[in-house]
Amino acid sequence: MNNPAAQSKTFTESINEALVQAMTLDSQMICYGLGATDPKGIFGTTLGLEDKFGKSRVFDMPTSENAMTGVAIGAAIDGIRSVTTHQRLDFFLLALDQLVNSAAKWFYTYGRPVPITIRLIMGRGWGQGPTHSQNLHAWFAHIPGLKVVMPSTAYDAKGLLLSSIFDPNPVVFLEHRWLHNSVSDVPDGDFRIPIGKAKIVRPGKTVTIVSMSYLVVEAMLAADYLNKHGVECEVLDLRTIKPIDWPAIYYSISRTGRLLALDTGHLTGSVAAEVVARVTQHCFDQLKAAPRRLAMPDVPEPSSPGLTKGFYVRANHIVSEICAMMNLSREICEGAPIEPEPHDVPGNWFKGPF
Amino acid sequence: MNNPAAQSKTFTESINEALVQAMTLDSQMICYGLGATDPKGIFGTTLGLEDKFGKSRVFDMPTSENAMTGVAIGAAIDGIRSVTTHQRLDFFLLALDQLVNSAAKWFYTYGRPVPITIRLIMGRGWGQGPTHSQNLHAWFAHIPGLKVVMPSTAYDAKGLLLSSIFDPNPVVFLEHRWLHNSVSDVPDGDFRIPIGKAKIVRPGKTVTIVSMSYLVVEAMLAADYLNKHGVECEVLDLRTIKPIDWPAIYYSISRTGRLLALDTGHLTGSVAAEVVARVTQHCFDQLKAAPRRLAMPDVPEPSSPGLTKGFYVRANHIVSEICAMMNLSREICEGAPIEPEPHDVPGNWFKGPF
Amino acid sequence: MGFMKEINNDFNVRIALNIWKNIYLIRSVEEKIAKKYPEGKMRCPTHLSIGQEGVPAAWSECVRNNDFAVSTHRGHAHYLAKGGSLNAMLGELYGKVTGCCRGRGGSMHLVDTSVGFMGTTAIVGNSIPLGVGLALSAQLKETDQISCIFLGDGAVEEGAFYESVNFAVVRKLPVLFICENNLYSVYSPLSVRQPKDRNISAMVNAMGIQTSFGDGNDPMAVFDIMTKSVKCARSGEGPFFLEFSTYRWREHCGHSYDNHLNYRSEQEFEEWRLKDPLLRLEKQLFDKDVTLEAILVQKRMLIDHEIDLAFQFAEESPYPEASEAYTKVYADE
Amino acid sequence: MGFMKEINNDFNVRIALNIWKNIYLIRSVEEKIAKKYPEGKMRCPTHLSIGQEGVPAAWSECVRNNDFAVSTHRGHAHYLAKGGSLNAMLGELYGKVTGCCRGRGGSMHLVDTSVGFMGTTAIVGNSIPLGVGLALSAQLKETDQISCIFLGDGAVEEGAFYESVNFAVVRKLPVLFICENNLYSVYSPLSVRQPKDRNISAMVNAMGIQTSFGDGNDPMAVFDIMTKSVKCARSGEGPFFLEFSTYRWREHCGHSYDNHLNYRSEQEFEEWRLKDPLLRLEKQLFDKDVTLEAILVQKRMLIDHEIDLAFQFAEESPYPEASEAYTKVYADE
Ligand SMILES: Cc1ncc(C[n+]2csc(CCOP(=O)(O)OP(=O)(O)O)c2C)c(N)n1
Ligand SMILES: Cc1ncc(C[n+]2csc(CCOP(=O)(O)OP(=O)(O)O)c2C)c(N)n1
Ligand SMILES: [Mg+2]
Numbered sequence A, B: 001m002n003n004p005a006a007q008s009k010t011f012t013e014s015i016n017e018a019l020v021q022a023m024t025l026d027s028q029m030i031c032y033g034l035g036a037t038d039p040k041g042i043f044g045t046t047l048g049l050e051d052k053f054g055k056s057r058v059f060d061m062p063t064s065e066n067a068m069t070g071v072a073i074g075a076a077i078d079g080i081r082s083v084t085t086h087q088r089l090d091f092f093l094l095a096l097d098q099l100v101n102s103a104a105k106w107f108y109t110y111g112r113p114v115p116i117t118i119r120l121i122m123g124r125g126w127g128q129g130p131t132h133s134q135n136l137h138a139w140f141a142h143i144p145g146l147k148v149v150m151p152s153t154a155y156d157a158k159g160l161l162l163s164s165i166f167d168p169n170p171v172v173f174l175e176h177r178w179l180h181n182s183v184s185d186v187p188d189g190d191f192r193i194p195i196g197k198a199k200i201v202r203p204g205k206t207v208t209i210v211s212m213s214y215l216v217v218e219a220m221l222a223a224d225y226l227n228k229h230g231v232e233c234e235v236l237d238l239r240t241i242k243p244i245d246w247p248a249i250y251y252s253i254s255r256t257g258r259l260l261a262l263d264t265g266h267l268t269g270s271v272a273a274e275v276v277a278r279v280t281q282h283c284f285d286q287l288k289a290a291p292r293r294l295a296m297p298d299v300p301e302p303s304s305p306g307l308t309k310g311f312y313v314r315a316n317h318i319v320s321e322i323c324a325m326m327n328l329s330r331e332i333c334e335g336a337p338i339e340p341e342p343h344d345v346p347g348n349w350f351k352g353p354f
Numbered sequence C, D: 001m002g003f004m005k006e007i008n009n010d011f012n013v014r015i016a017l018n019i020w021k022n023i024y025l026i027r028s029v030e031e032k033i034a035k036k037y038p039e040g041k042m043r044c045p046t047h048l049s050i051g052q053e054g055v056p057a058a059w060s061e062c063v064r065n066n067d068f069a070v071s072t073h074r075g076h077a078h079y080l081a082k083g084g085s086l087n088a089m090l091g092e093l094y095g096k097v098t099g100c101c102r103g104r105g106g107s108m109h110l111v112d113t114s115v116g117f118m119g120t121t122a123i124v125g126n127s128i129p130l131g132v133g134l135a136l137s138a139q140l141k142e143t144d145q146i147s148c149i150f151l152g153d154g155a156v157e158e159g160a161f162y163e164s165v166n167f168a169v170v171r172k173l174p175v176l177f178i179c180e181n182n183l184y185s186v187y188s189p190l191s192v193r194q195p196k197d198r199n200i201s202a203m204v205n206a207m208g209i210q211t212s213f214g215d216g217n218d219p220m221a222v223f224d225i226m227t228k229s230v231k232c233a234r235s236g237e238g239p240f241f242l243e244f245s246t247y248r249w250r251e252h253c254g255h256s257y258d259n260h261l262n263y264r265s266e267q268e269f270e271e272w273r274l275k276d277p278l279l280r281l282e283k284q285l286f287d288k289d290v291t292l293e294a295i296l297v298q299k300r301m302l303i304d305h306e307i308d309l310a311f312q313f314a315e316e317s318p319y320p321e322a323s324e325a326y327t328k329v330y331a332d333e
């Protein structure tokens, strides 16, 4: 990351920069979504685009998620790249026919590429409740023909969004709402991070923690803490969940022999299940302990802060799984960093309402 | 199954009987779907219902999958049970907002039950192609609040459909098109099979094959064959994939120490992944070999019989996985029953077109 | 003032007073939520109805307790107008165990089945087919209930709306669709979402359903239209669609004003504020009978007090136990 | 005969002959598919257009090679009318590597991008927004292409249809929606799916789009309407919606007749068969110029021969390698 032109930027700014960069490189590319041109610009990510690229390339849309996804596909098969955005993944459940029956299968069936990127924001906290908080990325990862990206840093967000946009396939690009204000050094201009490559965000030789999106933040907190107690966790950020970088995971397991797979979605049927299944199938003899998983419980996310206390996967849960796996002392387990107060916001910058 | 009143019936007849039985027991229950009252009656499953129960309780509908799912939910929260049917699961992708955002979460959020059953038929063979053949049950199994049933026999179909209808929760009831003509002894009248209970369809002590829906047929073929060679497979029919009967699976593994998980859907993110993951987490020390999986490949299903040759999971694939797991001889592996000709129909009864 | 002419002998003071009470209650609850939202204790996305009280307040006087209603993310007014418990609504906003969903839903999920208010959903258009299903149930059970479905102008863009109207007409269901056209979906004006000069109710009429259009800020006019259409829907003639013009005063979601964002002009806002349904109705009442002024002062005090108590109740209620989050996912648990 | 009066001086023999050729080609291909389907070599769900050739055949003469088209499960006629390769279509039905999708799609998935035929989808309503997206692309690129979207009367019930029309109007896109109303969706008559007496084109008109209705079995009348609406759509005036009445002769899916199922009356069927667009046009031609009879005999022979060759080509083509099924899931593989 020692790029000379790199500057400290938020995740939101990174997304915005990637969009500007892509629309500059490809003068036909379009960008639309509910609120794409409104004064808030989808949490700031699309601000300024309409001014720079004009009303025909950047536009708001009717509340018609299904048809508007089909519109992107239709334009794509005539060579128009697009980025469409939905402020919550939950709204996009209306558009799955177009995504799965058309976009994902078009190249396979007709041999014509569908270069669309669909940005979905996954909500959490501040009472978002059952239908504004779903992390259903496992669904997308189940569908042949889709690529699915889940960046955890501003840096990755920019590099992966640019790669997604210029990928000839439909890409679902998932932004965790709690990452929008996170900051990292991000290069100016065009730079790409390959889709399908995981990143070792912390090397270690005792346990492999496989993680994605916001949970990388918690994994790092846990790993930093455990490191102080002599447990060296290797934190792998998947970055892309379809395709998954299996060689990177297998290689890490070959050195650690232990796996904890995290997931921001419901446990049953999670991407973490696929990770555990494949690792077990491929690295069975290398495993020193039963693999473990941590994910959201198999219940809808309730709204009340009284009910979401302790609901999310946090560093202390991660520590406790690793303690159990390694038979570490109770003190280590109990000393782990706990859920901050208030627990339902990503930081002081977040004042609601969504 | 030695029920005195049991008679040999097809899967289709069983479904029809269950519907008649349920509508007789609950005089308010309704049943609708595209073609529910047409002369073919959804592959025969709804024939005669309109005559028996009248036009207000049994009806055809507009091609509006999304709203018509919501209609069922609305009626359900006022106490009206319903069975709605879609001739292909693929069409139901239009209705996932209603299923996931409303039906699955209504009881959790509002405390009011949603007693709806949604029958989805999963196509296969005879060139159904990319959008008439999807087995996306893993999606449903990922959603808290849903129950998901996948019967493999006419007997189970009736008993489970009756339980589904009288369950106070939304149930997705998945019928594999290749099972519609399969026959078993099925009791007359009202009988229920509990949701969430797996069945040992063949006991054995060497390998556990976890299976569901049509794949139980192939698993049995493989197990019969292997038995002749001294390998005793225990075939477990999940019957319900949400909730999954974990105790039954763990108990079987505790005796066999070996797992092969089958799935009629795409491999990545399959229910088989969840089975392997959980078994590994819970039975790690009991496993004598790396667990294995067999599922549909991570590609859309093509239409041409030239392309679907060898595409489906068949008894010989199952045998070969078990041979590899157990280091059995090449002869055993190669002698397994192979894909019948023609390979794209479930039997001579099937003459197309869908 | 243009609406003076409407004050004729038909003006029913009793009904007008009831409607006034509804408006005043909704307005005051919403204003108090707006005032207290920045305290950070109501931690959920919250959409206020201030400025839009005219339609629900008049509707309230036209429907029966056992008629059904469903609504949207902006559902406070409809919930209160149907007679939903104020304590339970505020409890829900505060995330308390006394909330109508025991804290599971927040502001966008309100329910009070004891008064036929069956729920609000946070997905645009999502509750429309549910409302149709409730009407189907009423038809099947041969009750004379109707099902009222509130929706915004944005929801008209969802395919589910169209599918729902179609089915309601095909089966002649007792549905009343009530579209509150406030010109915006979040910050997006109608012009970027629907054809210029399209008239929503005329379009919907062509689907084969009876429709009316009315001024949503004229509560007594709303009452007239509602009375007729409720009668139609209840008579078995089939569904009815109503569109009312109205305007949201505050920001789309949250407690503030947001005209400074320039997605709408200050002038437009001021024009609409002059059409305030509360002031309008009060003027009508006082014109009719000047002694009502004193009565309203009294009533205001009572309502204000009720509201204060409800906020106190909500604030003092306990949170649900955190462990509750993991229970009752299934109805047979 | 009612249509005699239409044979006026405007009747353009050259155009009529072209349209006749299109009808005859489509009819004959479909009849031959029907004949050979029971052999069990075309192993995919197949929906024939026999009886419905009038609209696509006339449309064919109104659009340009680079105009776009998308269609549905019942797409053979549209594919051929746009000039799609017959060999590649039959290859696809036979599941051969020479098929337009190399056997991946079957009858319900036809494509020939060299003539702007962009695809057909097997999900009702699914290709409608795609067609709108193609029009958006044409508008962005400032070409003068139009995008033609074929749909059935059943597709009008899908929310996606309504959402698509709305967006096309909002952005004034060069779209021609062409609804072939054949009265049925599978075995379901309009009466169980749409309001009695609803006129589809009138309803759609109220969405803010220009519309026309025509007799789909009168090819020359279709040609007139098409010519005007194509011109409108191409001129930048925005989208156009056309509804044509027509009738499917054979079963919904498959090769047989199905009147014995009694979902429609034999009488209805016979009435529609008398409206056969092929016979009608032939009569018009012969009335105009009796010497054409001999010319048509010639042309028929040529077309029949072409079709025979295409079937031979398809039957003799090899299947794709089974291993191909696992490749090219992604465009960058
Ligand atoms: C399916 C879906 N798309 C988008 C949203 C985001 N959203 C929340 S409220 C809203 C505005 C809807 O406008 P309208 O129906 O006019 O209601 P209003 O807010 O004006 O009362 C939108 C787009 C959503 N909740 N659901
Ligand atoms: C979303 C969806 N629902 C249901 C079906 C099943 N289906 C296949 S063709 C068809 C009939 C559609 O009727 P219409 O649009 O009038 O076309 P037609 O067959 O009459 O040409 C139906 C319902 C489907 N393919 N997709
Ligand atoms: Mg609005």
Ligand SMILES: [Mg+2]
Residues within 6 Å of the ligand: D152, D153, D154, D180, D181, D182, D183, D184, D185, D186
């Ligand atoms: Mg039709």
